[in-house]
Amino acid sequence: MLEIRNLTVKIADEDTQILNGLNLTVNDGEVAAIMGPNGSGKSTLSYVIAGKEDYEVLDGEILLNGENVLEMEADARAAAGIFLAFQYPLEIPGVATMTFLKAAMNAQRRARGEDELLTPDFIKRVNAAADGLGINREMLRRPLNVGFSGGEKKRMEILQMALLAPSMCILDETDSGLDIDALRIVADGVNALRDKSRGFLVITHYQRLLEHIVPDTVHVMARGRIVRTGGKELALELEKSGYASYGEAA
Amino acid sequence: MAIVTPLKTAAEQVLAQQFANVKAELPGAGPVRKLREDAFAGFEAKGLPHRRLEAWRYTDLRMMLREAKPLADGNAATQAVRDRLSTLKLDGLRLVLIDGAFNAELSGLDALPEGVAVHALADALVSPREDLTRILSGPGVAEGDTGLMLNTALMRDGVLVEIAEGTELAAPIAIISLASGDEEQAIFSRSVVLAGKGVKGSIVEISESAGAKAAQINTAIVFEAGDESEIQHIRLVTRQPAETVQVLSLLATVGAHAKFDSFALICNAGTVRQQHFVRYAGEHTEVGLRGVNLLGGQEHSDVTLVVDHEVPHGTSRELFKSIIGGEGTGVFQGKVIVRQHAQKTDGSMKSNALLLNDGATMFNKPELEIFADDVVCGHGATVAQIDGEQLFYLMARGLPRPQAEALVLQAFAGEAVEFVADEALRDLIMGEVEGWLANREHTAGKAA
Numbered sequence: 001m002l003e004i005r006n007l008t009v010k011i012a013d014e015d016t017q018i019l020n021g022l023n024l025t026v027n028d029g030e031v032a033a034i035m036g037p038n039g040s041g042k043s044t045l046s047y048v049i050a051g052k053e054d055y056e057v058l059d060g061e062i063l064l065n066g067e068n069v070l071e072m073e074a075d076a077r078a079a080a081g082i083f084l085a086f087q088y089p090l091e092i093p094g095v096a097t098m099t100f101l102k103a104a105m106n107a108q109r110r111a112r113g114e115d116e117l118l119t120p121d122f123i124k125r126v127n128a129a130a131d132g133l134g135i136n137r138e139m140l141r142r143p144l145n146v147g148f149s150g151g152e153k154k155r156m157e158i159l160q161m162a163l164l165a166p167s168m169c170i171l172d173e174t175d176s177g178l179d180i181d182a183l184r185i186v187a188d189g190v191n192a193l194r195d196k197s198r199g200f201l202v203i204t205h206y207q208r209l210l211e212h213i214v215p216d217t218v219h220v221m222a223r224g225r226i227v228r229t230g231g232k233e234l235a236l237e238l239e240k241s242g243y244a245s246y247g248e249a250a
Numbered sequence: 251m252a253i254v255t256p257l258k259t260a261a262e263q264v265l266a267q268q269f270a271n272v273k274a275e276l277p278g279a280g281p282v283r284k285l286r287e288d289a290f291a292g293f294e295a296k297g298l299p300h301r302r303l304e305a306w307r308y309t310d311l312r313m314m315l316r317e318a319k320p321l322a323d324g325n326a327a328t329q330a331v332r333d334r335l336s337t338l339k340l341d342g343l344r345l346v347l348i349d350g351a352f353n354a355e356l357s358g359l360d361a362l363p364e365g366v367a368v369h370a371l372a373d374a375l376v377s378p379r380e381d382l383t384r385i386l387s388g389p390g391v392a393e394g395d396t397g398l399m400l401n402t403a404l405m406r407d408g409v410l411v412e413i414a415e416g417t418e419l420a421a422p423i424a425i426i427s428l429a430s431g432d433e434e435q436a437i438f439s440r441s442v443v444l445a446g447k448g449v450k451g452s453i454v455e456i457s458e459s460a461g462a463k464a465a466q467i468n469t470a471i472v473f474e475a476g477d478e479s480e481i482q483h484i485r486l487v488t489r490q491p492a493e494t495v496q497v498l499s500l501l502a503t504v505g506a507h508a509k510f511d512s513f514a515l516i517c518n519a520g521t522v523r524q525q526h527f528v529r530y531a532g533e534h535t536e537v538g539l540r541g542v543n544l545l546g547g548q549e550h551s552d553v554t555l556v557v558d559h560e561v562p563h564g565t566s567r568e569l570f571k572s573i574i575g576g577e578g579t580g581v582f583q584g585k586v587i588v589r590q591h592a593q594k595t596d597g598s599m600k601s602n603a604l605l606l607n608d609g610a611t612m613f614n615k616p617e618l619e620i621f622a623d624d625v626v627c628g629h630g631a632t633v634a635q636i637d638g639e640q641l642f643y644l645m646a647r648g649l650p651r652p653q654a655e656a657l658v659l660q661a662f663a664g665e666a667v668e669f670v671a672d673e674a675l676r677d678l679i680m681g682e683v684e685g686w687l688a689n690r691e692h693t694a695g696k697a698a
Contacts, residue, residue, distance in 0.1 A: 050642075050646045051642075051645070051646065052642050052646075053638070053642070054638075069458040070285070073645065073650075074642060074645035074646045074650065075645045075646075075648050075649055075650045075651065075654070077646075078645070078646055078647055078648035079648050083646075084646050086643065087644075089643070090639055090640050090643040092640055092643070092644070092657070092658070092661055093661055093665060094660065094661025094662065094663075094664040094665050094668075095657055095658075095660070095661045100644075100647075101655065103649055103657065104644075104647035104649060105648075106648075107649045107650060107653060108648035109648075111648065111650075143661075160647060163645065164648065232397050
């Protein structure tokens with residue numbers, strides 16, 4: 001379970017405050033969507049949860065299963081179960097995708113005091129997960145995300161999510177840059193991971209993604225805090241009315 | 251009235267005395283002796299290179315060599331030397347130099363590949379071979395370099411490798427230069443590789459110290475690569491005491507329709523100045539000069555190169571990657587000359603450095619001198635820190651910071667290493683890179 005209390009954040013080295021006393025709870029098994037206009041702080045929220053250093057937390061706490069993660073570095077948060085699917089996954093030239101996947105899985109296992117995966121077991125897991133996402137072997141041999149299309153990068157994010165089996169998944173604008181076929185593959189991949197022990201926070205500007213990943217809860221974010229909460233029908237309402245009533249142009 | 255004479259430093263005075271003492275004993279008669287004497291006279295007129303000489307601006311050898319160490323005259327195959335040779339993972343012919351002298355016993359002369367002949371340079375210098383002084387002089391752009399002149403004057407030994415026309419080497423030929431490191435001394439050696447028409451193969455140069463005492467090392471390697479040859483030169487300079495001061499000259503003359511690639515890894519090597527002088531002797535030839543410099547502590551690595559496109563249709567690629575921590579200093583000075591008749595030259599030169607902390611320094615000085623009007627030439631030099639976005643991405647997947655950094659750095663270095671065609675050599679190089687990074691990761695992990 002993810003609980004965010006009174007989270008107040010500014011950009012480090014600047015005075016710009018982005019999150020203003022944000023409160024949010026995502027229960028195990030829940031798929032929560034956050035919608036909001038551009039500039040409302042949605043991506044900042046995802047980065048702060050994952051542990052990016054460019055921000056300064058002025059107040060509040062982020063609890064994962066009761067434990068405050070704000071003092072942890074990003075790698076420790078990952079090992080504790082937080083996973084951020086990036087809006088723009090980074091290209092890492094020179095690092096083979098397989099090398100990276102194995103390093104990530106084993107780093108998390110080490111951090112949790114588990115044995116490292118042996119290569120045959122690792123390869124079996126990767127192949128099984130990759131097949132479901134339409135990721136071929138050739139892609140896995142290439143340097144991480146280098147030369148991948150937008151859709152390939154997003155599928156690679158979901159592959160990592162499947163392999164790392166986090167308890168709290170955050171998807172930051174996962175639909176951006178995807179055509180409808182790629183969107184369906186990614187959504188199917190996410191839906192396959194829905195589980196009563198796993199929470200999802202789906203950040204999106206458009207309602208489109210939520211037709212494929214149907215949320216239990218929809219939160220509207222504006223000016224750095226949650227301003228309204230409802231069921232999945234709230235997404236449809238926003239699609240009609242836009243964000244204008246929340247004080248921002250869409 | 252005072253007469254102004256340039257003051258010699260203590261080291262320069264000792265070098266002059268040393269040359270006077272040993273010149274009669276150094277191998278070579280007639281033309282070779284004259285070559286040495288002319289070279290020393292040239293050196294003496296200018297002295298040790300210093301920062302007011304443009305080519306040596308960032309590596310002030312006069313300051314670095316406060317005293318000249320005694321000239322090495324032994325050939326001590328110490329236990330440490332033998333131990334190192336036994337652990338070295340390298341297939342193929344090994345030619346071993348100890349303190350600059352060829353050691354036939356430790357070299358695999360009884361199993362020479364077909365088409366390959368090997369002589370100690372000391373023997374070749376006293377042979378009546380007429381073309382030797384021309385070969386030793388190398389490309390014209392190397393003329394006048396005082397570091398090289400000192401080598402010419404004092405070169406004691408080395409190897410001369412002749413590879414017959416059409417030979418394709420199945421395994422690399424390694425020239426392994428080990429300093430015994432039992433005492434502080436000065437080592438001067440020169441090796442020559444003559445590759446005939448159509449020769450294909452790799453030459454590996456290894457420079458290490460088996461002991462803890464730092465040496466002053468001045469070595470040169472001369473390549474004459476024939477038409478249609480494909481030569482890979484790989485150099486690893488590692489495991490040397492931090493106080494080592496080393497000048498390595500690479501002189502290459504490459505024939506037509508040929509490929510000449512050089513790659514050098516410098517890590518844990520002390521102060522190293524590499525200087526590459528390359529001349530195109532024929533058209534439609536591709537030259538690649540690349541390298542990785544991994545620096546920490548007070549280490550210093552200078553890569554200075556002059557690529558001389560004398561003829562049309564030449565291609566040159568330079569790519570150097572430097573990772574600098576501690577108070578290390580990296581230097582890249584690249585000069586590509588395109589002469590008036592060298593139309594259709596295609597040149598690209600890059601130097602990329604990552605600075606790991608505040609005390610680290612990189613000097614980049616790429617230069618193009620283009621006298622032809624139909625060429626494609628470019629250069630790029632960057633100095634940056636580790637990409638914070640890449641680092642966050644890797645850490646968000648669970649990699650601890652030191653490991654994430656190591657992965658980013660390994661990838662950065664790997665972009666140059668991947669040009670080494672021989673897989674076993676590529677693995678050997680990446681093994682050294684990973685070892686350096688693991689050591690750093692370990693240290694960084696402790697500090698965190």
